[in-house]
Amino acid sequence: MDVNSLIDGLNDKQREAVAAPQQSMLLLAGAGSGKTRVLVQRIAWLIQVENISPHSILAVTFTNKAAAEMRHRVEDLLQTSVQSMWIGTFHGLAHRMLRLHYADAGLPEGFQILDSDDQHRLIKRIIRALDLDEKKWPPKQAMWYINGKKDEGLRPQHIETWGNQQEEIWKRVYQAYQETCDRSGLVDFAELLLRAHELWLKQPHLLRHYQERFKHVLVDEFQDTNSIQYAWLRLLADGDNFISIVGDDDQSIYGWRGAKVENIQRFLDDFPDAHMIRLEQNYRSSGTILKAANAVITNNSGRLGKNLWTEAGDGEPIAIYSAFNELDEARFIVARIKNWFEQGNALSDSAILYRSNAQSRVLEEALISEQIPYRIYGGLKFFERQEIKDSLAYLRIINNRQDDAAFERVINTPARGIGEKSLSQVRQYAREHNQTLWNAAEALIEARLLTGRAAKTVAGFIDLINKLEEEVDELPLYRQADTVIKQSGLHFMYQSEKGEKAQARIENLEELVTACRQFENTEPELSDLSAFLSHAALESGENQADRNQDAVQLMTLHTAKGLEFPLVFIAGVEEGMFPSLQTSEESGRMEEERRLCYVGMTRAKQQLYITYAETRRIYGKDQYHAPSRFIREIPSEYINEIRLNTQVSRPISSGRFSYAKQNESFNETGLQLGQRVLHPKFGEGTILNYEGADKNARVQVNFDDEGCKWLVVAFARLEAI
Ligand SMILES: Nc1ncnc2c1ncn2[C@@H]1O[C@H](COP(=O)(O)OP(=O)(O)OP(=O)(O)O)[C@@H](O)[C@H]1O
Numbered sequence: 001m002d003v004n005s006l007i008d009g010l011n012d013k014q015r016e017a018v019a020a021p022q023q024s025m026l027l028l029a030g031a032g033s034g035k036t037r038v039l040v041q042r043i044a045w046l047i048q049v050e051n052i053s054p055h056s057i058l059a060v061t062f063t064n065k066a067a068a069e070m071r072h073r074v075e076d077l078l079q080t081s082v083q084s085m086w087i088g089t090f091h092g093l094a095h096r097m098l099r100l101h102y103a104d105a106g107l108p109e110g111f112q113i114l115d116s117d118d119q120h121r122l123i124k125r126i127i128r129a130l131d132l133d134e135k136k137w138p139p140k141q142a143m144w145y146i147n148g149k150k151d152e153g154l155r156p157q158h159i160e161t162w163g164n165q166q167e168e169i170w171k172r173v174y175q176a177y178q179e180t181c182d183r184s185g186l187v188d189f190a191e192l193l194l195r196a197h198e199l200w201l202k203q204p205h206l207l208r209h210y211q212e213r214f215k216h217v218l219v220d221e222f223q224d225t226n227s228i229q230y231a232w233l234r235l236l237a238d239g240d241n242f243i244s245i246v247g248d249d250d251q252s253i254y255g256w257r258g259a260k261v262e263n264i265q266r267f268l269d270d271f272p273d274a275h276m277i278r279l280e281q282n283y284r285s286s287g288t289i290l291k292a293a294n295a296v297i298t299n300n301s302g303r304l305g306k307n308l309w310t311e312a313g314d315g316e317p318i319a320i321y322s323a324f325n326e327l328d329e330a331r332f333i334v335a336r337i338k339n340w341f342e343q344g345n346a347l348s349d350s351a352i353l354y355r356s357n358a359q360s361r362v363l364e365e366a367l368i369s370e371q372i373p374y375r376i377y378g379g380l381k382f383f384e385r386q387e388i389k390d391s392l393a394y395l396r397i398i399n400n401r402q403d404d405a406a407f408e409r410v411i412n413t414p415a416r417g418i419g420e421k422s423l424s425q426v427r428q429y430a431r432e433h434n435q436t437l438w439n440a441a442e443a444l445i446e447a448r449l450l451t452g453r454a455a456k457t458v459a460g461f462i463d464l465i466n467k468l469e470e471e472v473d474e475l476p477l478y479r480q481a482d483t484v485i486k487q488s489g490l491h492f493m494y495q496s497e498k499g500e501k502a503q504a505r506i507e508n509l510e511e512l513v514t515a516c517r518q519f520e521n522t523e524p525e526l527s528d529l530s531a532f533l534s535h536a537a538l539e540s541g542e543n544q545a546d547r548n549q550d551a552v553q554l555m556t557l558h559t560a561k562g563l564e565f566p567l568v569f570i571a572g573v574e575e576g577m578f579p580s581l582q583t584s585e586e587s588g589r590m591e592e593e594r595r596l597c598y599v600g601m602t603r604a605k606q607q608l609y610i611t612y613a614e615t616r617r618i619y620g621k622d623q624y625h626a627p628s629r630f631i632r633e634i635p636s637e638y639i640n641e642i643r644l645n646t647q648v649s650r651p652i653s654s655g656r657f658s659y660a661k662q663n664e665s666f667n668e669t670g671l672q673l674g675q676r677v678l679h680p681k682f683g684e685g686t687i688l689n690y691e692g693a694d695k696n697a698r699v700q701v702n703f704d705d706e707g708c709k710w711l712v713v714a715f716a717r718l719e720a721i
């Protein structure tokens, strides 16, 4: 193979990074400058030119999907399989380490991953068991506390509460929760990282082994690593090996989850020999999109600073659409996508991004009503659906009786008449005897402490699980799933619910069997079932079932990190939505929101639409929002404001706070843009915009107290003042 093919087409800086001698590196560069591409080609270069075995390379990506893609790209470049290369997310890699060295890590062989939903249930139970008032000590907050401490590398015994009572209580919850997890062989997401780190601290020979094995450690999206991830990397790279990181401080968007952009600086201090390379040419976006995104991000302070440029032409201006409400917004977006598709483009080249997951529902409905296929990335998807989680819980308890979370989930699903009283008896016994729920239930029956109906129903459940295990033992994975879904009664239960939702649930259950059938176990040390259960917990919906269909991509702005699409919509760009309501200037959160906006804008290659709704129904109430400040931060020369129902399509200078032509008057209404008016109900305001003509003319007024509204002139009784 010609090695030049690994550096052909790269610019000088990129080539310098790909073809560098073996060394540690820091690639600090803006969006779309080819960081990920360089990382991929660097791996290929190391293997091809430096003769590094794929076995000696460890690469960290942000999602499982990105990991799969990276592996494929390296294989494409080298035309050979690199199966022995370790590549995955921090969580995925930590999980793998723990499976290989479970005993050294102090875990049982069949330990199970607790996803955030299960974790929440378990914590709730613990809080009750500690006799704490859930309203005062919300499980969500406890979860936040525990995960936060774990991300910092702290066990309960490391936490100094300084007599702070609140902290004392949280610490107690953490302690009790951890004991339960340890007893049941349960590992939550944060625990994966913490344990993997402790494993190396406690077992220096293992650390040495991996330092010697992994000659090169490469990390993408480094700006979003948290403390424990960084500590883990630092240990690993503390040998006779090299570490290369790529990142962009402007795209650090997980501060709220404990990510530390300061890790870039720490890296520079800890690895003073690392060679720093900056990339400044953007290959992704049109000139306009790039300039607009740069203009927005310059409003942040304390940036490491960079100057991104592109050879691409200016392209289309950024289209901004002001919708009446969220339905209008969704209809508008879908109409544009339809148009795009009819012009011969692929649906999958378009993406709709939003700040919060809940926004997807209206968009989904609009897409469905136009029969446009779509796919949702990340967040709650297939494996998080109730019926799927129920089925997985059965599989889990069959696999590992000590799994308390699974026990809780299925003991009375479908309802088998086990009352809350018997259940609390089981829980109490477990607590008092320091046992798992399963063992407690067995013990209670044996000691005849459960009587009558309670004894019968609990024993029935225990029998069912034992029988199921026997029955599925020799079956292929998909038949295991099928058998369990049917014989547990789940299938029947969901079938007897009426309506579309039940139908969808049944389809999901069927799809689970399909998923098992398609599942490829790549972890030879695990049984198919264990591997599948871990896969389900780790994936949480990253891969959708209908992967091959051409479909519009829907996802949160966070999920869009690292991706690119020719056509991008960012929806709901309103104050209170994005930046979100909880954002305040002081905490630095506003800057993080702005980085998120930067991430969103820089996903677009050719065309970017930004939409906002003047009213939005939230929890059943109409709320009025002003356009986001981020819209105002885009210089007017890059914007085209879209107005429907009129021939007028003209620039606005910067969002709601100014207007194009001062003296334009709307036909016969006598009103003018920029004019001050009085409304009998809303008070005084300024006219910002208009559309339509004569009887149908509508004006947008920014009322001093009531915010922006669209009004039909003929009915509004506006008075010029
Ligand atoms: N030298 C080049 N010539 C042509 N295209 C390039 C070059 N370098 C990168 N690209 C293309 O530019 C796009 C952006 O590259 P890439 O995704 O690697 O950027 P990135 O820096 O990782 O972006 P992000 O910060 O969003 O993760 C990709 O489509 C990539 O193939």
Ligand SMILES: [Mg+2]
Pocket: 035, 036, 037, 562
């Ligand atoms: Mg990238």
